[in-house]
Amino acid sequence: MSSNSYASRGSRAFHVAAHTLLETIRDRVFGVSILFSAMLLGAALVLSPLAAGEQDKIIMDLGLAGISVIGLFLALFIGASLVFREVERRSIYTVLSKPIARDEYILGKYCGSVLTIVLNVLMMSVLYVLLVSLHLETFHMGLLSAIYLIALELAVIAAFSLFFSVVSSPFMGAFFTLALFVAGHLARDILHFAELVPAESGRMILKGITYMLPNLEYFNVKGMAVYGKPIPPDLLLFATSYGALYIVGVLLLTMLVFRRKDLQ
Amino acid sequence: MIRVDHVSKDFRSDFLRRRRTVVRELSFEMRPGETFALLGANGAGKTTTMKMILDLIRPDTGSITIGGIDSRDPMARSALGYLPEQPYFSPHLTGFELIRYYGALAGVSREIREERARNLIRSLGLQGAENRRIRHYSKGMMQRLGFAQVLISDPSVLVLDEPMSGLDPVGRKEIRDVLLAQKEKGKTILLSSHILEDVERICDRAGFLVEGRMEEIVETMPAPLPQRRRDDAPRSVPSLERLFVEHVHSRYKEKIAE
Ligand SMILES: Nc1ncnc2c1ncn2[C@@H]1O[C@H](COP(=O)(O)OP(=O)(O)OP(=O)(O)O)[C@@H](O)[C@H]1O
Ligand SMILES: [Mg+2]
Numbered sequence: 196m197s198s199n200s201y202a203s204r205g206s207r208a209f210h211v212a213a214h215t216l217l218e219t220i221r222d223r224v225f226g227v228s229i230l231f232s233a234m235l236l237g238a239a240l241v242l243s244p245l246a247a248g249e250q251d252k253i254i255m256d257l258g259l260a261g262i263s264v265i266g267l268f269l270a271l272f273i274g275a276s277l278v279f280r281e282v283e284r285r286s287i288y289t290v291l292s293k294p295i296a297r298d299e300y301i302l303g304k305y306c307g308s309v310l311t312i313v314l315n316v317l318m319m320s321v322l323y324v325l326l327v328s329l330h331l332e333t334f335h336m337g338l339l340s341a342i343y344l345i346a347l348e349l350a351v352i353a354a355f356s357l358f359f360s361v362v363s364s365p366f367m368g369a370f371f372t373l374a375l376f377v378a379g380h381l382a383r384d385i386l387h388f389a390e391l392v393p394a395e396s397g398r399m400i401l402k403g404i405t406y407m408l409p410n411l412e413y414f415n416v417k418g419m420a421v422y423g424k425p426i427p428p429d430l431l432l433f434a435t436s437y438g439a440l441y442i443v444g445v446l447l448l449t450m451l452v453f454r455r456k457d458l459q
Numbered sequence: 460m461i462r463v464d465h466v467s468k469d470f471r472s473d474f475l476r477r478r479r480t481v482v483r484e485l486s487f488e489m490r491p492g493e494t495f496a497l498l499g500a501n502g503a504g505k506t507t508t509m510k511m512i513l514d515l516i517r518p519d520t521g522s523i524t525i526g527g528i529d530s531r532d533p534m535a536r537s538a539l540g541y542l543p544e545q546p547y548f549s550p551h552l553t554g555f556e557l558i559r560y561y562g563a564l565a566g567v568s569r570e571i572r573e574e575r576a577r578n579l580i581r582s583l584g585l586q587g588a589e590n591r592r593i594r595h596y597s598k599g600m601m602q603r604l605g606f607a608q609v610l611i612s613d614p615s616v617l618v619l620d621e622p623m624s625g626l627d628p629v630g631r632k633e634i635r636d637v638l639l640a641q642k643e644k645g646k647t648i649l650l651s652s653h654i655l656e657d658v659e660r661i662c663d664r665a666g667f668l669v670e671g672r673m674e675e676i677v678e679t680m681p682a683p684l685p686q687r688r689r690d691d692a693p694r695s696v697p698s699l700e701r702l703f704v705e706h707v708h709s710r711y712k713e714k715i716a717e
Contacts, residue, residue: 288541
């Protein structure tokens, strides 16, 4: 029908991802998140002269928590607004009018948001590692493992965030994602709490929901890393497969929903 | 080229979940190389019909093919360009970046993409603005960018939803010339418009949509207005405006009378 050479499926998803990355790093939110991490670092530098013994552990721990929280903030924002904003602004019409399948679009959007988050985590990590190794002189490889798991957790959260963005509005999407983050970290506590629920049905429902949620504590080795304990490789391997399984599952679900959606 | 076969679509309005039929049993076929206009009052279902052709909205019943390929297959859009009503694009990119992005999505190779993007920026009057962020673009510039995004893949089928809206008189003439050039090249064009004068000048045929039904298809366009005025002889072909009033307006009056 025409002289264009048709790019493969992967390459169209790649273009969507690259475009998403470009778009989000030019958004004010990305700049704000970098600013926050710089401020965090500044605060750590100010506090660190006071640090002796236990206190540099606190700074190391706070730094990791900072990377995690700023990453979460970015994942919430990007994920929640990603698809919804394109629908709202109607720019999705022209994108999907090209020979691209909806699944490829979702895949591209997801990869783009993960790229943005990873870039953000990398930038913060460079600052963090510099602080820890030059200033506190307590750097060790366990910290890198901890950062890797933080990035993995954020990638899982980004998948849920994209899903919520497809099925609801940005505000509700951000709310659900935040709820998922909190519940995911408290999964064990919620299960304990469920035992206390008197009604049999209520207990079952609460347990059922909790088992569907990812247990985000699997990605949390901050304590071990800060105290310089080695992170066992099987733990990393397990967390990686656990995260990948959730990512694939949630992405497939998102595609399934998005395929049927009328873009009015 | 485009074949719409007994297509119907209901929308559920949010409150009370009541169903409203927006397109009903719609059928029409576009021949290769023809320019076809979808006409009708606001809310007649023109945009919905176009979105169904693009698979942005799924019909409840019926089927649509483009060049023989089912519209649900992305390959049906491999030689298609779509200009939505009031197009809007990511504000953080520059016009040039955006055109290249759409070229990449359409599978245009890098060299051709670069060259075409440059040519389109020139021919659509966007030079000087191509390296500016899109958030600084005016409505008319957005419309031109929308056109660039359509033409970057040199599509053989163009689906244009109110392509002249938002343009000043000079812009309107420029876009009309672009359309006529595409027509000259043998492209198949489906457009909707409320500017009947443009439709008379550009289109070969026109269909009147009334409440989602194809009420009438005009097979022969009347001569454009300026020529008609010069003509002293009585008109053999009625103007589109008269037909519009006849088919569209009178139907509404009937409804109101009921
Ligand atoms: N998302 C939606 N939910 C419910 N009804 C809708 C939705 N979108 C459109 N409609 C209704 O469908 C009908 C057809 O709309 P459509 O946009 O196709 O009309 P149109 O012919 O393009 O009108 P216009 O000339 O104003 O652009 C309208 O009555 C509109 O109210
Ligand atoms: Mg419309």
